[in-house]
Amino acid sequence: MNSFETIGSVFKLQPVNTVQMRNVMLVGDSGVGKTCLLVRFKDGAFLAGSFISTVGIDFRNKVMNVDAVKVKLQIWDTAGQERFRSVTHAYYRDAHALLLLYDVTNRASFDNIQAWLSEIHEYAQQDAVLMLLGNKADATHDRVVKREDGERLAKEFGVPFMETSARSGLNVELAFTAVAKELKHRSMKDPSENFKLQEYVNKEMRGAGCC
Numbered sequence: 001m002n003s004f005e006t007i008g009s010v011f012k013l014q015p016v017n018t019v020q021m022r023n024v025m026l027v028g029d030s031g032v033g034k035t036c037l038l039v040r041f042k043d044g045a046f047l048a049g050s051f052i053s054t055v056g057i058d059f060r061n062k063v064m065n066v067d068a069v070k071v072k073l074q075i076w077d078t079a080g081q082e083r084f085r086s087v088t089h090a091y092y093r094d095a096h097a098l099l100l101l102y103d104v105t106n107r108a109s110f111d112n113i114q115a116w117l118s119e120i121h122e123y124a125q126q127d128a129v130l131m132l133l134g135n136k137a138d139a140t141h142d143r144v145v146k147r148e149d150g151e152r153l154a155k156e157f158g159v160p161f162m163e164t165s166a167r168s169g170l171n172v173e174l175a176f177t178a179v180a181k182e183l184k185h186r187s188m189k190d191p192s193e194n195f196k197l198q199e200y201v202n203k204e205m206r207g208a209g210c211c
């Protein structure tokens with residue numbers, strides 16, 4: 001069965017069990033692990049070795065199966081370096097979801113989250129899905145940002161939060177699944193389904209023995 005979907009003034013056939021491509025943008029300071037998170041999610045591997053900073057922006061596509069619905073994600077891996085900021089500003093407007101990362105071993109990357117949030121509020125769509133991720137949770141010896149600090153900040157700004165690790169894979173699939181579920185829910189507008197991103201994340205984190 002097919003439904004008609006309007007794109008501008010053009011009608012395009014879209015199977016009902018497929019959600020149109022959604023853009024997910026990864027943002028945060030340089031070195032927090034955006035590229036590694038994406039590679040872990042896409043390829044199930046960890047990019048060990050020397051750190052090569054992203055130049056401008058990179059794209060990867062992934063189709064997720066969410067409750068028997070295909071959700072096509074185009075994931076934008078942005079450069080965290082200040083000098084590329086004007087390039088990334090141009091992409092915010094078309095992002096349906098943003099994953100904002102800090103590095104639990106880097107206090108400055110956590111302190112900069114408020115500045116990132118201001119930037120997101122300035123450039124992104126008001127209704128874009130937003131989630132805060134404290135990455136490198138595997139690096140227990142080098143940790144300088146407590147999980148509770150991340151939780152507190154996320155609560156203050158009303159955004160869902162979880163810690164992740166691109167190295168171990170902790171919560172990587174879950175973070176993208178949560179976003180994909182929310183995007184699917186918004187896109188399908190199914191009144192019988194009462195999906196709440198924050199509740200889903202909280203439930204999954206409790207199920208994983210966290211918090």
Ligand SMILES: Nc1nc2c(ncn2[C@@H]2O[C@H](COP(=O)(O)OP(=O)(O)OP(=O)(O)O)[C@@H](O)[C@H]2O)c(=O)[nH]1
Binds near residue numbers: 030033035036048137
């Ligand atoms: N221990 C640990 N190291 C990580 C993790 N994720 C990334 N790293 C390391 O952190 C460094 C930076 O990772 P990237 O993914 O390139 O960082 P980025 O945020 O994409 O950086 P920019 O492209 O400059 O914005 C690399 O040396 C990675 O190996 C993680 O989950 N745990």
